[in-house]
Amino acid sequence: xxxxxxxxxxxxxxxxxxxxxxxxxxxxxxxxxxxxxxxxxxxxxxxxxxxxxxxxxxxxxxxxxxxxxxxxxxxxxxxxxxxxxxxxxxxxxxxxxxxxxxxxxxxxxxxxxxxxxxxxxxxxxxxxxxxxxxxxxxxxxxxxxxxxxxxxxxxxxxxxxxxxxxxxxxxxxxxxxxxxxxxxxxxxxxxxxxxxxxxxxxxxxxxxxxxxxxxxxxxxxxxxxxxxxxxxxxxxxxxxxxxxxxxxxxxxxxxxxxxxxxxxxxxxxxxxxxxxxxxxxxxxxxxxxxxxxxxxxxxxxxxxx
Amino acid sequence: xxxxxxxxxxxxxxxxxxxxxxxxxxxxxxxxxxxxxxxxxxxxxxxxxxxxxxxxxxxxxxxxxxxxxxxxxxxxxxxxxxxxxxxxxxxxxxxxxxxxxxxxxxxxxxxxxxxxxxxxxxxxxxxxxxxxxxxxxxxxxxxxxxxxxxxxxxxxx
Numbered sequence: 001x002x003x004x005x006x007x008x009x010x011x012x013x014x015x016x017x018x019x020x021x022x023x024x025x026x027x028x029x030x031x032x033x034x035x036x037x038x039x040x041x042x043x044x045x046x047x048x049x050x051x052x053x054x055x056x057x058x059x060x061x062x063x064x065x066x067x068x069x070x071x072x073x074x075x076x077x078x079x080x081x082x083x084x085x086x087x088x089x090x091x092x093x094x095x096x097x098x099x100x101x102x103x104x105x106x107x108x109x110x111x112x113x114x115x116x117x118x119x120x121x122x123x124x125x126x127x128x129x130x131x132x133x134x135x136x137x138x139x140x141x142x143x144x145x146x147x148x149x150x151x152x153x154x155x156x157x158x159x160x161x162x163x164x165x166x167x168x169x170x171x172x173x174x175x176x177x178x179x180x181x182x183x184x185x186x187x188x189x190x191x192x193x194x195x196x197x198x199x200x201x202x203x204x205x206x207x208x209x210x211x212x213x214x215x216x217x218x219x220x221x222x223x224x225x226x227x228x229x230x231x232x233x234x235x236x237x238x239x240x241x242x243x244x245x246x247x248x249x250x251x252x253x254x255x256x257x258x259x260x261x262x263x264x265x266x267x268x269x270x271x272x273x274x275x276x277x278x279x280x281x282x283x284x285x286x287x288x289x290x291x292x293x294x295x296x297x298x299x300x301x302x303x304x305x
Numbered sequence: 306x307x308x309x310x311x312x313x314x315x316x317x318x319x320x321x322x323x324x325x326x327x328x329x330x331x332x333x334x335x336x337x338x339x340x341x342x343x344x345x346x347x348x349x350x351x352x353x354x355x356x357x358x359x360x361x362x363x364x365x366x367x368x369x370x371x372x373x374x375x376x377x378x379x380x381x382x383x384x385x386x387x388x389x390x391x392x393x394x395x396x397x398x399x400x401x402x403x404x405x406x407x408x409x410x411x412x413x414x415x416x417x418x419x420x421x422x423x424x425x426x427x428x429x430x431x432x433x434x435x436x437x438x439x440x441x442x443x444x445x446x447x448x449x450x451x452x453x454x455x456x457x458x459x460x461x462x
Contacts, residue, residue: 022309022326022372045370052368053349055327065326067373093362117438118416119353122362123369205437206351 024067028153028182031066036155036178038064044180046074046089047123049116050132066180074182077101082188085151088127088181092139093118095126105186106301107195107214107294111142114199117206127181133167136209136234140167142197144231144241145214148186154179164231167238190227192219194301198294199233200286202277209234210278211287213266215294217249219302225249225258230291235270235283242269245291254299262295263288313374315340316384324371331355333371334381342382342411346440353439356412356419357381363419365438382411385418394418394456401452405443413439417453425461429454 025031035042040063043051054060068074074089077098084101092112095101102109108126115124115138126139130150143163150161155178163184166173175181195216201207212233220226228246233239245265252258267288272280308323315338324333331348334340334357346352348367355366358380359373366381385392394417397403404410413436420427420435427435432453433446441449 019325020327022370024372024375045373047368048370048373049350049368052329052370056348065370067370069373091362116350117353118419118435119356119363119365119438120350120368122359122364205434 020062021064022067023064024070026070026072028071028073031068031071031180032154032178034064034066035180040064042066044068044131046125046128047091047120049120049124050128050134068180080185084186086126086184086186088183089125091122092124092126093121096121101186104189105146105195107197107216107298108139108142108146108148108186111197111199111212111214112139114138114197127184130163130166130184131173131175131181133169133171133173133238134208135167135170135237135239136212137167137239138197138199138209138212138233140239141212141231141233142195142214143184143186144239145195145197145216145229146186147216147229148184150181151183151185152179153182158182160185164239164241169237190218192221192302192305193217194298194303194305196294196297196301198290198297200278200290208277211235211270211272211283211290212239213287213291213294215291215298217254217295217298217302219299223253223303225252225254228295230266232266232269232287232291235272235287237271240269242266244269249295254295259292259295263292266291309372311372311375313377313379315379316381322371326370326372328371329367330357330359330369330371330374330379331366333374334366337371340381340383343415344408344411346408346412351438351440352409352412353416353436354409354412356415356439358415358419361422363416380415382415385414392418393459394421394453397452397456397459398449401448401455403444403448403452404441409439409441409443413441413449417456420453421457421460425457427453427457 042064043062045067069089074087076087078085096113129137129139148163197214199209199212214231217228230242230245248261270284272283344354346354350365350368357366
C-alpha cells in the first residue's frame with residue numbers, strides 16, 4: 001500500500017502541487033526507517049482525530065504520513081510486570097472495555113473516556129493525546145498522576161520517557177526526528193491505591209477542559225497517605241506535575257485540613273491564560289475545587305481496595 | 306492523476322477504489338462510490354453526520370483516510386435496511402418523527418445501531434451520552450431518544 005511521492009499539474013495556479021505520501025508499515029523498524037529518511041513534514045497517524053482536522057484546516061500539510069495501526073504491537077493492551085502496556089494505536093474505547101485495566105487504573109480510563117464523542121473514542125488514542133501536546137489533553141494529567149512512562153522508538157532504538165517529559169509547549173514535543181511513541185506503560189499498583197480524574201467544562205459532554213486534575217494516591221494499612229501524585233491540565237503551557245500538592249497530603253489521613261492545603265497548592269501551581277472558556281481567576285479557583293474532589297474520589301477508591 | 310488502490314469491504318460487498326492519499330473515507334464513499342447516505346456536516350469530527358463503523362467500531366468517516374480502509378470492514382447507512390425492509394431503528398425514527406431536515410439522520414441511525422449492538426437495553430442517559438457526538442439542529446433530540454428507546458424495546462422482543 002501507499003504510493004510514491006507524486007506531483008500533479010494544477011492548471012489554474014500554474015504551480016506544481018506536492019501530494020502527500022501515505023505508508024502503513026507493519027514493523028516498528030520500517031516505520032522508523034520511513035520517518036528517518038523522509039524529507040519535509042512527517043506525521044505519525046494513529047487515531048487521526050487531531051491530525052486529520054489539522055490537515056483539513058491546512059494547519060499542517062504533511063509530505064509523509066506513517067500509519068502505525070498495522071504494526072501488531074501498537075494495537076494491544078498487554079499486562080506487564082503487574083501493570084499494563086497500552087499500544088500507541090489502541091483507541092480509547094478499547095481502554096474502557098478492558099475490565100482489568102478499568103479495575104487497576106479507573107482514573108486513567110475515565111480521563112481517556114472523556115476525550116470527544118463515542119465516534120472520537122473509536123479512533124483517538126492516549127499516545128496521540130500525549131503527542132498532540134495540547135495543554136488541555138484530558139488523559140495526560142491522569143497519566144502523569146499514574147507515573148505513566150512512554151516508550152519512544154526511533155533511529156537510536158527505544159527509550160523510556162516519563163509522560164510529563166513528552167510535551168514541551170503547546171503542539172510541541174521532545175521527540176526527535178524519526179521518533180514516535182510506541183506505547184504507554186501504566187505501572188503495577190500497590191494495595192490500597194486509587195486514582196481519579198475530573199475536569200471542568202462548560203457543558204456535560206464534548207468540550208475541552210477548562211481545568212483537568214488527575215490524582216493518584218496510596219494508603220498505608222492505617223489509612224495514612226503513603227504516596228500521592230497530582231497531574232494538572234489546561235492551566236499552563238503543558239500539563240503540570242504538582243509535587244507541592246502531593247506533599248500536602250502525604251503522611252496525613254487526607255482529612256479536611258490536609259485537603260485545604262492540597263487544594264491551595266494546586267491553585268498556587270496554576271499559570272493559566274484567559275480564554276473564552278474561562279478566566280485566569282476562575283481556572284485557578286476551579287483547579288483547587290476539582291483537585292479536592294478528585295482526591296476524595298481517589299481516596300474512596302483506595303479505601304475500597 | 307494516479308492514487309492509492311484500496312481493496313475493502315463495504316456493507317458486506319468487496320469493493321475496490323482508487324483515491325488520493327489524503328482523501329477522507331467520507332469523500333471516497335460520497336464522491337467515488339456514490340454512497341451519499343453518509344453526510345458531511347462539519348468535516349472535523351464534531352457532528353457525527355458521517356458516522357460509519359470500521360471493523361465494528363463507530364467512527365466519523367471524515368476523520369478516517371480512504372486508504373485506511375484497506376482490508377477493513379466498513380458499514381454505512383446504505384447497509385442498514387434489508388432490501389425494502391427498514392431496520393427497526395429506521396421505522397421508529399419515522400413513527401416518532403425523529404427528524405426534520407434529515408441531514409443528521411443517517412449518522413444517528415448508524416450510531417444508535419452501534420449502541421444497541423453493544424447494549425440492547427440502554428437507559429435514556431446512556432442513549433444521550435452515546436449519541437452526544439451526533440448533532441441535530443432541528444428536533445431538540447427528544448424524539449430521537451424516544452425512537453431509540455422504542456426500537457430497542459421492539460428489538461428485545
